[in-house]
Amino acid sequence: MSRYIATRAIRGANALVTEAETMLSQALAEKGPDLPVSFPNTAYYLPVIFGMTGREIETLGQLPDALAHARELLHPVPADQHWTPYLGETLDGGMATLIAAEVIEAVRYVYGLQPELMPGFELAGGTSFTSPDMNGDGEAGSNGHLNGAIDDIQLRSWGIQLVDGRMPGFAAIVGCAKSNEAAVQIVRELQRRNILTFLSGNVNGRSIIDQLVEEGVELGYDTYTVPFGTDTISAIYALGFATRSALTFGGMKGGQAKEILHYNKDRVFAFVLALGEVDDLKYAAAAGAINFGFPVIADTVIPQILPTGITTYEHVVSMPWNEIEGADDLERSERLVQKCIEVRGVKVQVADVPVPVPYGSAFEGEVVRKADMRIEMGGKGSRCFEYLRMAKLEDVTDGQIEIVGPDFSEVPEQGSMDMGIVVEVAGRQMEADFEPVLERQIHYFVNGASGIQHIGQRDITWIRVSQKASDVGFDLESFGKILHARLHSDFGAIVDKVAVTIYTDPEQVDQRLDEARAAYDFRNKRLEDLTDTAVDEFYSCTLCQSFAPNHVCIVSPERLGLCGAYNWLDCKASFNINxxxxxxPIKLGRVSDVDTGYWEGTNDYAKVGSHGVVEEVAMYSIMENPMTACGCFECIVMLIPESNGVMVVSREDTSMTPAGMTFSTLAGIAGGGIQTPGVMGVGKYYLASPKFISADGGFKRIVWMSSVLKDTMAEEFKVVAEREGDLELIDRIADERSVGSVEELVAWLEEHEHPALTMDPIF
Amino acid sequence: MSIEIPVDKWPGTVNTVTLGATEADGGTRAKVVTIGGEQSLPFMHFETEMPHSPVIALEMTPSRTDDWSQILLDAWGDVVEDPARWAAAIEAAGADVIVVTFGLTDPAGDPITPDYAVSTVKAVLEASGLPLVVLGPGQADVDNELIVPVADSTKGERLVLGLCEDGNYRTIVASAMANDHLVVGRTPMDVNLAKQLNILMTDMGLPLDRIVMDPTTGGLGYGIEYGYSVMERLRLAALQGDAMTQLPMLVTPGYEAWRTKEAKVGEGVPETWGDWADRGVHWETLTAVSLVEAGADVVVLRHPESLKRVREAIDELMTAAPA
Amino acid sequence: MALSGIQIYKMLPQTNCKECGFPTCLAFSMKLAAKQVELDDCPYVTEESKEQLAESSAPPIRLVTLAGPDRETAAGNEVVLFRHEKKFFNRPGVFVRVVDTEDTAAITEKVAAASAYTVDYVGIDLNLDGIAVEGASGDPAAFAAAVGAAREATGLPFMLVSDDPAVMEAGWKAVEGEKPLLMGANSSNWEAMVDLAKQAEAPLGVVGETLEELAELTQKIQEAGVEDMVLQPAPTAMGASLAMQTQIRRLALKNFRPLGYPTVAFASDSGDPAKEATLAAHAICKYAGFVVVDSFAPEFVYPILVLRENIYTDPQKPIQVLPAVYEINDPKPSDPVLVTTNFSITYFSVANEVEGSGLPAWLVVTDAEGMSVLTAWAAGKFDAEVIAKAVKEFGVGDKVEKKVIVLPGHTAVLSGELEEELPGWDVKVGPREAVDLPGYLKTVLA
Structure with a gap:
């Protein structure tokens, strides 16, 4: 905690509590203790005082007690030589400020000074008017004054939207923007994201409310932009709103201060945007907001409080206006709002994919034929690649789409051009390991556009754009728009910002393709290095429990899911997204037998995940406690006792195996979530893993294998053969072309000197 | 010879949930209904006492009976024209709970409006003292549009609001939280999806004693075995101590049975199907009784005769063997 | 602790003689470990191994078969308490009861009707399994006459119900050479009943009020030389019978041999078809091996048989409907063609929704080995080639003139390939969920 901020906040708190005391004694003297006090149309008394202290204030006479509590929360201003942390003292001061501010506004309501008068002003939409007398013309309405406190009806309506996520959060703006133009742009940026905005405060007598009114911006419930008042004190209504949200939607009761504050930190995505100079009172009020977990972002130079704790991320962030990058105030406003959203972790939703062609999964299977084609990228005539990489939050401008090189208007019809799609993704929960997981999605995202066909991935991408799509305006930028929208909507949990660059300039494509290829290589290498001993958690997969209720896959870096579709990284990303x-995640905990593959964590999970059916699971053995299977396995491994080894049957292989059973008969034994030693369903890439039944002797135990596996996995098996030190190894394994029975198998193995014959007995 | 009877001792207990609130508790219901609390599989009285009997709800679909079987319409008569009279008839028929399900449109094809939903629910509350379940048509935006004002205008009644589904639970849960109601979450016949929705709903801060789950079932002949097994599995998981499966279960055998061809259609069907009206009631009754055996805490029916039969079965099941 | 297949394998001859019906000793041992076969099926197993394997060799509930001239029905061999754990193996036989106090013409008529009853459910013929003849008259001659009258009208297996050995004897002699269930022995008549069962070589029903009574009886009866028994817990009220049926199943699965037999439930004594139906449903869900009903009316029997079919479906082998083109709401050549898989639930949801919408359509159901659309697609069993093949095989092209074919939304990715496979067809992508089909038909295809 900055001593500077602590000093100023505590000083501000002291001043406001004193001011409240003065106002209150005067009111008590003039009006007497029995006069009712309340905010209009609320069942929550003075909400902050009620929520934080449980006091049900109904009369002036009850206020001194509440203020006395505020006074007790005040601490002395830190001495110059003191360097202890001041966080507690400052937060207490903030709380005292909120109580004092609420007392002041309550007294002002008594005197008819709230809502604050503003002649000529008209609120857009309904309002929490105090009395019909407010308006000279006698209409119950919205003229001539600002909004003041929010009533319960509006609270309910907005509260539900905040809780159910339609409204991502709210912004409390305090002060005055650098220019009218900036004020308007900031509000527009917030409105565009459906963020509720509360306005209050001033700098040297000039408020953002004045600025917006001058520019003709409509303010009120209808525009989600509510003017509270032109002083800082009126910002208290924002916290009253937050407190009541917790009381209404969190089921909390008055006085449950800790629960209410936690509720707001965890569930109400609000932040304070301090525009212009920050005075003592603003510091004090900001300290109050931090209690609620609402960070403060200032557009002036103030000390930052970056370590997180009370708020989810930073507490106080300074983003001086003239240091914000941007051509003009409009761009600077945009960046400022973007920063606020990042700091509070507000998730922005992109509803539609803004492209000129119909978009949806119904178009995923479309084929664009050569004759209907406007242009193609990749394939025979040109190069095309896609590369998604993680970048730092500050280095990515969300929604930026840049085209480097010419568009395809100059390319003749049915021609082709080079293209590279480079996507930069930033997010607080993003990890480099998720890059390939997200990159694979580009295929599905692009295919969703009607008239666009996407095939392949990485540097073998091949995209066709139909004549029809091109005619209605589908262009290179459209690719960027699709990726931006879909990455946000599908992966919002890990993605905060997305920028896309499309390269068509051949030289640039060259250069970027080299970078991409380096990254592909790096990722391949990373997968090789990712071993079971290099991580401290595996992942569960219960996707298949709908038909195999007691089956659970345990996915490790060296053993992918038996369906072949989920490896460890996929599971990790899936967990982060959902x-x-x-x-x-399955925390491994203490290892009990690293060779057979027993950990405390995996065994505990097996019990829970299988609902008690499986007691223990060996990650690396088919002979004892093998992993169970649902029915989705790519291959079945089964013991052939006579051969001292195992056979592997592929799902695609319908022929008879040496076990005397076909794949479909075997599937009945292997599946169903029941542990059957000697039989196991696996994903085919597991066969090449160094951990493939390593407890039982590993790959060298394979005596028979469907030929289709030998063909499709030839590359991988070559590596395995090298690893095992026997380049002929694969040729020693029988298949359905040469062997149909166990007798034939044994003869074949002897003839080919299969290593399994001389290995230790498998059981 | 003495035989040691195997007794299962389970660590988990199903949550106890009370539907409806009397005046003393902030509502207007003449009676409330409490379900759940099981510590054993259904009706294993020799293990633990079953604290609350499964209950029977009858369903009404105000202004939307066009897809109801003629058998049902004949059984109810013209009360289906008037939600208040229908509700009173349901109470008179002996139901424990009333389920009000709104459709998308009225018979004229006009959308059901929030005002209509609110006034209908109020009329039903006036006409009957039973606890209420209020369900939208199952389309996210319309559900929200109808259920939120109903929740707002009946604060404190502890209505059960729905349907909360994977893509659409937040708004209904929020409005239930704000107005002291309960919710029912529905997932498509899958244990893990049910658990996940329960986690998501409780994550929003709604206490577990205000949620019931509808794991979905199929009608007899139309997938009942899936619903049946999912319910048995959910209950086993609950008793094993998995908190996110310890919710009482509400299922809708009435809806499922009466949309099958067997119950709905009387003409042009094989002779081997027998008498239409009897068949329909059997269809509903057998669906419901099987689901009660699988652990249902609330079965929602449509025909008053089925209610009688299922009631008799439940009463018998609730009676332990003489010691 | 149950032995694993590998442990059992070690005790087998390991000759792969195939005489057990399985290709290898290992395959046989795995089946044995799953308690799906009996050790006796292995002709060469040593006595020593037999002893060691005794515990895990016999199915915990004895398989009991009843046989009539035309048909057999069996109960037992169950291995789980809940169908999702594995499956329920032998559908409980549903027996229709006649009483010997009725006149023989009425008996013949009822038995003939019950025997002839058959109803189609998703391409499966559902039937009743047997006739229970009850000797209420106490007169052996009347009982024999009733049994004889029933036998004239059917070839189904019989259950002979009487606790009077003299009556029973007259009854089984009327159908000598068959395997009826002699129902049944109790603590006072068991010795005479055992003699009858041994003479008749027929299974014996055993009635008892309590588990203890049943267990004592079965042990005595077994010692006296009768192996095949069926238990009848006397209490019929649902709460009490559920408790007893559950306890019998649990004890049997724990290898408590005296209760390791299938059970029979008499729904027939309630005297009210409504009550009888719920009792029968109860018995089917919870562990009965045979169910006796008194009523016989199609609207009563049909739902009971369907419930039995549903509960006894293998949870991992879903019910399939026949691949074909189904006509919904009398479609005309101008109506659209919808495609889905032959997983029964998938078919039902699609067919129900379309039927409910009142709009006509042709529904092509492809052979996807009983998988749902998404699963089948992922497994490569529902692709453009398969769909095109079905369309051609069923001659759909000849039935329609407007060639519009609608794919399930989840398989939009197949649209391009399907266009190639089915030239001249307009391939459209429908909604992902069946529930959105009526809306789709009304708006998009209208």
């Missing part, structure tokens, strides 16, 4: 979903 923390309550089918992939949960």
């Amino acid at each position: 923390p309550t979903g089918p992939n949960q």
Whole structure:
């Protein structure tokens, strides 16, 4: 905690509590203790005082007690030589400020000074008017004054939207923007994101409310932009709103201060935007907001408080206006709002994919034929690649789409051109390991556009754009728009910002392609280095429990899911995107047998995940406690006792195996979530893993294998053969072309000197 | 010879949930209904006492009976024209709970409006003292549009609001939280999806004693075995101690049975199907009784005769063997 | 602790003689470990191994078969308490009861009707399994006459119900050479009943009020030389019978041999078809091996048989409907063609929604080995080639003139390929969920 901020906040708090005391004694003297006090149309008394202290204030006479509590929260201003942390004292001061501010506004309501009068002003939409007398013309209405406190009806309506996520959060703006233009742009940026905005405060007598009114911006409930008042004190209504949200939607009761504050930190995505110079009172009020977990972003130079704790991320962030990058105030406003959203972790939703062609999964299967084609990228005539990489938050401008090189208007019809799609993604929860997971999605995202066909991935991408799509305006930028929208909507949990650059300039494509290829290589290498001993958690996968209720896959870096579709990285990303979903981390805990593959964590999970059916699971053995299977396995591994080894049957292989059973008969034994030693369903890439039944002797135990596996996995098996030190190894393995029975198998193995014959007995 | 009877001792207990609130508790219901609390599989009285009997709800679909079987319409008569009279008839028929399901449109094809939903629910509350379940048509935006004002205008009644589904639970849960109501979450016949939705709903801060789950079922002949097994599995998981499966279960055998061809259609069907009206009631009754055996805490029916039969079965099941 | 297949394998001859019906000793041992076969099927197993394997060799619930001249029905061999754990193996036989106090013409008529009853459910013929003849008259001659009258009208297996050995004897002699269930022995008549069962070589029903009574009886009866038994827990009220049926199943699965037999439930004594139906449903869900009903009316029997079919479906082998083109709401050549898979639930949801919408359509159901659309697609069993093949095989092109074919939304990715496979067809992508089909038909295709 900055001593500077602590000093100023505590000083501000002291001053405001004193001011409140003065106002209150005067009111008590003039009006007497029995006069009712309340904010209009609320069942929550003075909400902050009620929520934080449980006091149900109904009369002036009850206020001194509340103020006395505020006074107790005040601490002395830190001495110059003191360097202890001041966080507690400052937060207490903030709380005292909020109580004092609420007392002041309550007294002002008594005197008819709230809502604040502003002649000629008209609120857009309904309002929490105090009395019909407010308006000279006698209409119950919205003329001539600002909004003041928010009533319960509006609270309910907005509260539901905040809780159900339609409204991502709210902004409390305090002060005055650098220019009218900037004020308007800031509000527009917030409105565009459906963020509720509260306005209050001033700098040297000039308020953002004045600025917006001068520019003709409509303010009120209808525009989601509510003018509270032109002083800082009126910002208290924002916290009253937040407190009541917790009381209404969190089921909390008055006085449950800790619960209410936690509720707001965890569930109400609000932040304070301090525009212009920050005075003592603003510091004090900001300290109050931090209690609620609402960070403060200032457009002036103030000391930052970056370590997180009370708020989710930073507490106080300074983003001096003239240091913000941007051509003009408009761009600077945009960046400022973007920063606010990042700091509070507000998730922005992109509803539609803004492209000129119909978009949806129904178009995923479309084929664009040569004759209907406007242009193609990749394929025979040109190069095309796609590369998604993680970048730092500050280095990515969300929504930026840049085209480097010419568009395709100059390319003749049915021609082709080079293209590279480089996507930069930033997010607080993003990890480099998720890059390939997200990159694979580009295929589906692009295919969703009607008239666009996408095939392949990485540097073998091949895209066709139909004549029809091109005619209605589908261009290079459209690719960027699709990726921006879909990455936000599908991966919002890990993606905060997305920028896309499309390269068509051949030289640039060359250069970027080299970078991309280096990254592909790096990722391949990373997968090789990612071993079971290099991580401290595996992942569960319960996707298949709908038909195999007691089956659970345990996915490790060296053993992918038996369906072949989920490896460890996929599971990790899936967990981050959907923390309550089918992939949960399994902390390994104490290792009990690293060779057979027993950990405390995996065994515990096996019990839970299988609902008690499986007691223990060996990650690396088919002979004892093998992993169970649902029915989705790519291959079945089965013991052939006579051969001292195992056979591997592929799902695609319908022929008879040496076990005397076909794949489909075997599937009945292997599946169903029941542990059957000697039989196991696996993903085919697991066969090449160094951990493939390593407890039982590993790959060298394979005596028979469907030929289709030998063909499709030839590259991988070559590596395995080298690893095992026997380049002929694959040729020693029988398949359905040469061997149909166990007798034939044994003869074949002897003839080919298969290593399994001389290995230790498998059981 | 003495035989040691195997007794299962489970660590988990199903949550106890009370539907409806009397005046003393902030509502207007003449009676409330409490479900759940099981510590054993259904009706294993020799293990633990079953604290609350499964209950029976009858369903009404105000202004939307066009897809109801003629058998049902004949059984109810013209009360289906008037939600208040229908509700009173349901209470008179002996139901424990009333389920009000709104459709998308009225018979004229006009959308059901929020005002209509609110006034209908109020009329039903006036006409009957039973606890209420209020369900939208199952389309996210319309559900929200109808259920939120109903929730707002009936604060404190502890209505059960729905349907909360994977893509659409936040708004209904929020409005239930704000107005002291309950919710029912529906997931498509899958244990893990049910758990996940329960986690998501409780994550929003709604206490577990205000949620019931509808794991969805199929009608007899139309996938009942899936619903049946999912319910048995959910209940087993609950008893094993998995908190996110310890919710009482509400299922809708009435809806499922009466949309099958067997119950709905009387003409042009094989002779081997027998008498239409009897068949329909059997279809609903057998669907419901099987689901009660699988652990249902609330079965929602449509025909008053089925209610009688299922009631008799439940009463018998609730009676333990003489010691 | 149950032995694994590998442990059992070690005790087998390891000759792969195939005489057990399985290709290898290992395959047989795995089946044995799953309690799906009996050790006796192995002709060469040593006595020593037999002893060691005794515990894990016999199915915990004895398989009991009843046989009539035309048909057999069996109960037992169950291995789980809940169908999702594996499956329920032998559908409980549903027996229709006649009483010997009725006149023989009425008996013949009822039995003939019950025997002839058959109803189609998703391409499966559902039937009743047997006739229970009850000796209420106490007169052996009347009982024999009733049994004889029933036998004239059917070839189904019988269950002979009487606790009077003299009556029973007259009854089984009327169908000598068959395997009826002699129902049944109790603590006072068991010795005479055992003699009858041994003479008749027929299974014996055993009635008891309590588990203890049943267990004592079965042990005595077994010692006296009768192996095949069926238990009848006497209490019929649902709460009490559920408790007893559950306890019998649990004890049997724990290898408590005296209760390791299938059970029979008499729904027939309630005297009210409504009550009888719920009792029958109860018995089917919870563990009965045979169910006796008194009523016989199609609207009563049909739902009971369907419930039995549903509960006894293998949870991992879903019910399939016949691949074909189904006509919904009398479609005309101008109506659209919809495509889905032959997983019964998938078919039902699609067919129900379309039917409910009142709009006509042709529904092509492809052979996807009983998988749902998404699963089948992922497994490569529902692709453009398969769909095109089905369309051609069923001659759909000849039935329609407006060639519009609608794919399930989840398989939009197939649209391009399907266009190639089915030239001249307009391939459209429908909604992902069946529930959105009526809206789609009304708006997009209208």
